[in-house]
Amino acid sequence: MPKNYCPRCGSLALLSHDGNQYGCEQCDFELFRNVAAAVGVVLVHQQHILLVKRSKAPQAGMWDLPGGFVNRGETAEQALRRECQEELAIQLDSELAFLGAWPNLYAYKELEYPTLDIFYTATLTNRPQLTADNTEVYDVTWMSSDACRTLDMAFNSGALAIAAYLRR
Structure with missing residues (x-):
């Protein structure tokens, strides 16, 4: 203890x-x-969802949705746009639609941080050129919506967000 x-x-x-x-x-x-706020996005282009493979703990090497923690003074939407710019070098100009929020535990080093993960969806008309920040993300892929149904995700909240999107 x-x-x-x-x-x-x-x-x-x-x-x-x-x-x-x-x-x-x-x-x-x-x-x-108190609970920390985090954001994520289900980015969709022609029935494909953008997934990132985490390059660091927790859950290094596992698939995740783009996103991260909300900084002091940011709205959830501002944090999500910042994270997409930092992780993938994309300007997220699309309209964001609220998808849902789920509790999560973020185990980092010897501590477990309770978070509330807030998810949005955005549909892209053009597939952007992606440049992954290797300190955060070491692989990026567009996966078909059907393949995402059974995907083992880094965090349960991301799996719940994809499931909620697919139920729409």
């Missing part, structure tokens, strides 16, 4: 009963471990 040191007084008295709200028994400090 990890040690929970209080960020205010440094004592080993930071306790939680629910894994979300922590309180220090020494100095009465309160800390909340």
Whole structure:
């Protein structure tokens, strides 16, 4: 079990009963471990979905949808457009349609971060030229919608997003 040191007084008295709200028994400090927001997109061109293969942990080598974490001060849509630019060097000018949001756990190093993954869809009229940022993505492919039905995805939330898109 990890040690929970209080960020205010440094004592080993930071306790939680629910894994979300922590309180220090020494100095009465309160800390909340809230859910982080992340975004993803089901990018579609002629019944094919754009998938990226992750190049780093967690889930390195597995298929995922383009996306990432929302930064402070960003809307979900702004974060998604930024992530597509950073990961794939594409300007996502298409209209984004909200698809759904699913909880996820993002295991990174020794911690598991609870996230709420917000997904959108966008239909592209032209297939863009893709340049993957190899620090984030080491492979990119357009996969037929049918092939995506049984694909083993990096995160359950991405699989749920694809399933929701295919049910439309």
